[in-house]
Amino acid sequence: xxxxxxxxxxxxxxxxxxxxxxxxxxxxxxxxxxxxxxxxxxxxxxxxxxxxxxxxxxxxxxxxxxxxxxxxxxxxxxxxxxxxxxxxxxxxxxxxxxxxxxxxxxxxxxxxxxxxxxxxxxxxxxxxxxxxxxxxxxxxxxxxxxxxxxxxxxxxxxxxxxxxxxxxxxxxxxxxxxxxxxxxxxxxxxxxxxxxxxxxxxxxxxxxxxxxxxxxxxxxxxxxxxxxxxxxxxxxxxxxxxxxxxxxxxxxxxxxxxxxxxxxxxxxxxxxxxxxxxxxxxxxxxxxxxxxxxxxxxxxxxxxxxxxxxxxxxxxxxxxxxxxxxxxxxxxxxxxxxxxxxxxxxxxxxxxxxxxxxxxxxxxxxxxxxxxxxxxxxxxxxxxxxxxxxxxxxxxxxxxxxxxxxxxxxxx
Amino acid sequence: xxxxxxxxxxxxxxxxxxxxxxxxxxxxxxxxxxxxxxxxxxxxxxxxxxxxxxxxxxxxxxxxxxxxxxxxxxxxxxxxxxxxxxxxxxxxxxxxxxxxxxxxxxxxxxxxxxxxxxxxxxxxxxxxxxxxxxxxxxxxxxxxxxxxxxxxxxxxxxxxxxxxxxxxxxxxxxxxxxxxxxxxxxxxxxxxxxxxxxxxxxxxxxxxxxxxxxxxxxxxxxxxxxxxxxxxxxxxxxxxxxxxxxxxxxxxxxxxxxxxxxxxxxxxxxxxxxxxxxxxxxxxxxxxxxxxxxxxxxxxxxxxxxxxxxxxxxxxxxxxxxxxxxxxxxxxxxxxxxxxxxxxxxxxxxxxxxxxx
Numbered sequence: 001x002x003x004x005x006x007x008x009x010x011x012x013x014x015x016x017x018x019x020x021x022x023x024x025x026x027x028x029x030x031x032x033x034x035x036x037x038x039x040x041x042x043x044x045x046x047x048x049x050x051x052x053x054x055x056x057x058x059x060x061x062x063x064x065x066x067x068x069x070x071x072x073x074x075x076x077x078x079x080x081x082x083x084x085x086x087x088x089x090x091x092x093x094x095x096x097x098x099x100x101x102x103x104x105x106x107x108x109x110x111x112x113x114x115x116x117x118x119x120x121x122x123x124x125x126x127x128x129x130x131x132x133x134x135x136x137x138x139x140x141x142x143x144x145x146x147x148x149x150x151x152x153x154x155x156x157x158x159x160x161x162x163x164x165x166x167x168x169x170x171x172x173x174x175x176x177x178x179x180x181x182x183x184x185x186x187x188x189x190x191x192x193x194x195x196x197x198x199x200x201x202x203x204x205x206x207x208x209x210x211x212x213x214x215x216x217x218x219x220x221x222x223x224x225x226x227x228x229x230x231x232x233x234x235x236x237x238x239x240x241x242x243x244x245x246x247x248x249x250x251x252x253x254x255x256x257x258x259x260x261x262x263x264x265x266x267x268x269x270x271x272x273x274x275x276x277x278x279x280x281x282x283x284x285x286x287x288x289x290x291x292x293x294x295x296x297x298x299x300x301x302x303x304x305x306x307x308x309x310x311x312x313x314x315x316x317x318x319x320x321x322x323x324x325x326x327x328x329x330x331x332x333x334x335x336x337x338x339x340x341x342x343x344x345x346x347x348x349x350x351x352x353x354x355x356x357x358x359x360x361x362x363x364x365x366x367x368x369x370x371x372x373x374x375x376x377x378x379x380x381x382x383x384x385x386x387x388x389x390x391x392x393x394x395x396x397x398x399x400x401x402x403x404x405x406x407x408x409x410x411x412x
Numbered sequence: 413x414x415x416x417x418x419x420x421x422x423x424x425x426x427x428x429x430x431x432x433x434x435x436x437x438x439x440x441x442x443x444x445x446x447x448x449x450x451x452x453x454x455x456x457x458x459x460x461x462x463x464x465x466x467x468x469x470x471x472x473x474x475x476x477x478x479x480x481x482x483x484x485x486x487x488x489x490x491x492x493x494x495x496x497x498x499x500x501x502x503x504x505x506x507x508x509x510x511x512x513x514x515x516x517x518x519x520x521x522x523x524x525x526x527x528x529x530x531x532x533x534x535x536x537x538x539x540x541x542x543x544x545x546x547x548x549x550x551x552x553x554x555x556x557x558x559x560x561x562x563x564x565x566x567x568x569x570x571x572x573x574x575x576x577x578x579x580x581x582x583x584x585x586x587x588x589x590x591x592x593x594x595x596x597x598x599x600x601x602x603x604x605x606x607x608x609x610x611x612x613x614x615x616x617x618x619x620x621x622x623x624x625x626x627x628x629x630x631x632x633x634x635x636x637x638x639x640x641x642x643x644x645x646x647x648x649x650x651x652x653x654x655x656x657x658x659x660x661x662x663x664x665x666x667x668x669x670x671x672x673x674x675x676x677x678x679x680x681x682x683x684x685x686x687x688x689x690x691x692x693x694x695x696x697x698x699x700x701x702x703x704x705x706x707x708x709x710x711x712x713x714x715x716x717x718x719x720x721x722x723x724x725x726x727x728x729x730x731x732x733x734x735x736x737x738x739x740x741x742x743x744x745x746x747x748x749x750x751x752x753x754x755x756x757x758x759x760x761x762x763x764x765x766x767x768x769x
Contacts, residue, residue: 036726045723052722075706075726080660080667085462085703092458104666107570111661127570177558178665303721409565410572 027063027070028327028338030055030320031095033086033109035078035102042231043256043312044101045303048073050316052302053291058324060294064338065331069324076100080108091118096340097323101125103179113138117340119347123319124255124278128182129406131370136407140347140369142322142362146254147399148373149276150183150226153252154190155394156276156377157224165196171222173213173229173237176202180228187226189398207233214240223250230256238265238273248272252377258311262380271382278375279314279359281385286356287317311385314358321355322347322362360391373399415760431605448594452587461586461659463700467692468590468597469655470699474679474691475600476647481677482686483613484640485620487539490530490546491648491676493553496668498523498649499656500563503663506574512657513578516650523649524642531641535634538623550670557665570664576657589658596654600647604688616640675699682737683747690749697748701736705729 032051034044048071055071063069072090076083083105087098098113099121100106106126113120120139122130128145130136144152158165172187174180184200191198199220201213207229214237217225225246227237234257241248249272262270275281283289288308295301296308307313330338330346338346347364350371354361362371374393378385415436422428432438452460477491502519506512534545557564565571576583576592583592607613615636618626623633656663675698683694706729713720744751 036723037730041723048722073722074710075722075729077702077726077730079702080664081466081699082703082706084659088458088462089707104664107662107664108660108667111572178564181558303723 026094026337027068028324029070029072029090029093029095029097030323031087031090031098032071032073033076033083033090033098033100033105034073035105036073036075038078040078040102042260043258043315046258046307046310046312047101047316047319049301049303049307050313051320053295053308054287054317054320054324056300056302057291057294064324064328065336067336069327071320076102076105078102078104080104083108084112087112091116097121097327097343099123099319099323110136110139119340119343121319121323123322124315127406129403129410131368131373132403132407133365133367133369134407135410136369138344140364142347142364142369142371143319144255144278144360144373144375145370145399145403146179146182146228147186147402148370148393148396149254149278149375150186150228151190151395151399152373152375152392153226153276153377154187154194154196155392156252156389157196158194158394159389165194168196168224169199169220169222170196171199171201171217171220171225173201173203173210173217173225173227175207175229175233176204179230183226183228185402186395186399189402190395193395193398203229203233208236210236210240214244214246217246218244224252225250227251227253229254231261232264234261235264238269242269249274252276255315255375259309267380267382270380273380274377274388275380275385276375277311277378277385279311279318280357280387281311281314281378283309284384285314285317285358287321287358288314291317318355318359321358322350322353325353325355326350415756417760429609431609445598448598451594452590457586460590463703465590465593466655466659467695467700468593469651469659470676470679471692471695472593472597472600473648473651473655474676474683474695475604475688476644476651477676478680478683478686478688478691479604479607479616479647480640480644481680482684483607483616483620484637485616486535486637486640487543487677488546488641488644489543489670489673489677490549490553491644492668492670492672493550494523494527494645494648495652495655495672496553496557496663496665497526497652498645499652499663499668500557500571502649502653503571503573503656504563506657512576516653519653520646520649523652524646527645527648528638528642531638535637535641547670547673550673554665554669557668564663564665570662572662573656573660583658592658593654596650600651601688612636612639678737681747682740684749685747687747687749687753689752690747693748693752697736697740702729702733705732705736 032048034048035041036044036048051071052073055069058064059068072095074086076086083100087109096118098109098118100109103125106122109120117138122139122141123143126141128147130139131141131145157168157170161168187198199222201217203210203213229237234253241251248270251273253275255275255277257275292308296305326343326346327338329349330342333345333349334342348366350362350364352361352363360374360376364371372393374391376391377388379388415434420434422433432441451464455464473495477488480486480488498519501522502515505515505518510518530549534542537545578592583589615631618629618631619633619636626633652668660667679694679698680691682697684690709725709728713725740748
């Protein structure tokens with residue numbers, strides 16, 4: 001009997017020790033609830049692979065403050081209900097930083113994250129007015145909103161025309177649902193301000209039929225075409241442009257255009273095509289080179305190598321570099337364990353952070369959760385992306401007017 | 413043995429038309445009801461609010477669709493659009509300052525009006541043509557939602573729902589949301605259970621079986637079809653509004669898109685047309701199983717220590733889930749409700765079933 005009690009006591013002590021050390025070694029976790037099976041699969045494999053690779057690289061270098069980091073990837077199939085389930089489940093496991101890479105799911109999680117005081121990262125998706133940190137304290141778009149991006153596109157066109165847009169025609173071809181409709185407001189405001197003529201060409205989802213829009217465009221002869229479409233729709237657009245003899249140089253795409261689309265258009269046929277972007281395109285960025293030599297050359301990559309040659313991989317690296325850099329700052333400033341509060345402070349201490357030349361520098365503050373909204377225009381030259389401008393943040397005041405007008409309605 | 417039949421006699425019409433004729437059924441229903449009442453104290457909040465709450469609301473919605481598809485036999489592919497009408501009108505009403513009790517009723521009534529307006533046009537055709545017309549309704553509604561910022565709340569098309577308050581009580585706790593959903597689901601269930609005992613229910617079944625035969629019996633089939641559409645739309649509207657008020661907290665057009673319509677129809681078909689308990693099972697299978705299987709596969713692969721690509725990992729549950737639906741419908745084409753019925757029938761006479769043979 002005595003022996004038994006002794007053994008039990010020893011066991012419970014050991015148990016205490018184990019749980020004790022576990023509490024200490026609790027890694028910094030990122031909840032990556034992505035749509036890996038439905039609508040967003042054009043980008044999620046590359047982005048989640050980038051997240052996993054980045055976490056591996058950080059752990060190889062000793063983690064954050066000596067503790068390892070962990071990326072938990074789950075599929076939500078672009079269904080708000082399953083996104084909420086993923087969020088609630090991971091929240092219970094102590095995750096307080098989430099990324100969804102899906103607008104419907106991001107919208108569905110947002111009210112909960114705000115109430116539970118958990119950080120919702122939503123680079124490139126979700127509601128654009130979330131850059132207003134005074135209203136959305138726990139939501140960090142940390143990158144350009146579509147409003148900012150389209151304003152920068154106009155800024156670039158203005159550069160091309162030496163600052164005078166008075167007799168310029170800008171065509172805007174877009175998916176006729178909220179994703180594509182979002183920038184119209186800014187375009188109309190800028191059209192009044194700068195005096196260019198704005199021509200709208202809505203395209204029904206999924207963008208496989210655009211013949212009407214492009215033949216109308218042939219008659220209207222816009223000088224530039226800004227395109228707010230995704231994936232295969234770019235390929236359809238390029239075919240229609242060839243048919244209507246509209247040169248590729250006129251096409252300025254939203255950031256959602258990658259090497260797969262280029263290959264489908266044809267690497268030669270795509271020469272001259274432009275895209276707005278907040279990350280550097282092409283495989284020659286320092287962070288990716290490091291990941292290739294440290295992980296992929298040793299056979300430890302988190303997925304196929306070809307995914308890393310995609311601009312969405314760079315996008316993923318950029319998004320998750322911000323997430324981990326903020327954790328590092330939080331650890332430096334307030335030590336371990338990182339809490340939601342200290343993490344938020346870490347995010348808001350980021351100043352001109354560009355992940356070693358990977359992306360547009362961002363500066364997050366308590367008011368501006370977008371980080372400045374800088375993007376640039378890159379052109380496909382047949383082999384790689386060639387930057388056409390510096391990092392731009394044009395018409396910030398116009399963009400912020402629209403942001404504040406929209407965010408003020410949230411609480412009502 | 414479990415469903416003891418001895419001593420159960422129905423000597424008058426009142427006893428013969430009871431909802432639960434067997435004490436065992438009655439006891440089971442009472443037990444489940446009591447379990448539902450104490451669930452917030454037993455079940456952890458994760459399961460309560462991420463699984464059970466949406467399950468209850470979707471069950472209420474699926475029961476509404478079952479009324480029109482299972483009882484009245486009219487295929488309806490625009491059900492999510494009707495839910496959207498209810499959700500948006502209720503939220504706008506609540507934002508306008510109308511108390512939630514009335515806002516919910518406004519949501520239900522406006523769904524009812526729009527649903528039956530469409531039915532007026534749609535019911536001039538039958539069968540597959542009706543299905544296509546209701547699908548058109550879904551697309552019209554999608555278009556209206558994505559093109560009217562005034563309805564959907566600005567360029568992001570997301571509309572925040574005000575805090576739910578019923579009977580002067582602000583509802584903000586997990587248990588509170590759960591009870592609201594539970595209450596609504598119980599109400600709809602009681603209504604549906606009673607439906608088959610009423611003249612309306614019998615008329616609907618007559619219309620379903622053969623509408624012109626029903627007409628010969630003196631049942632105005634057009635009137636009853638419209639009535640079925642209006643009633644089911646009311647249920648859809650309130651369910652849609654409650655889904656936003658207690659679960660999503662924010663309405664967006666994607667929550668009521670065409671694939672949601674097809675999902676609800678799948679819930680009803682997998683559960684069993686015209687079966688109340690089947691709707692519960694069907695919703696569980698369609699709504700909850702993908703997430704559960706996903707969790708199981710992830711846990712399983714982590715447990716085995718295998719390095720599976722995240723993308724593959726995401727597709728395995730989809731395959732399992734699809735196979736599950738096929739298997740269920742192969743085993744019992746009448747759905748999960750019938751499957752439950754088979755088990756119940758077997759147990760009813762067990763262990764003396766050989767006496768019947």
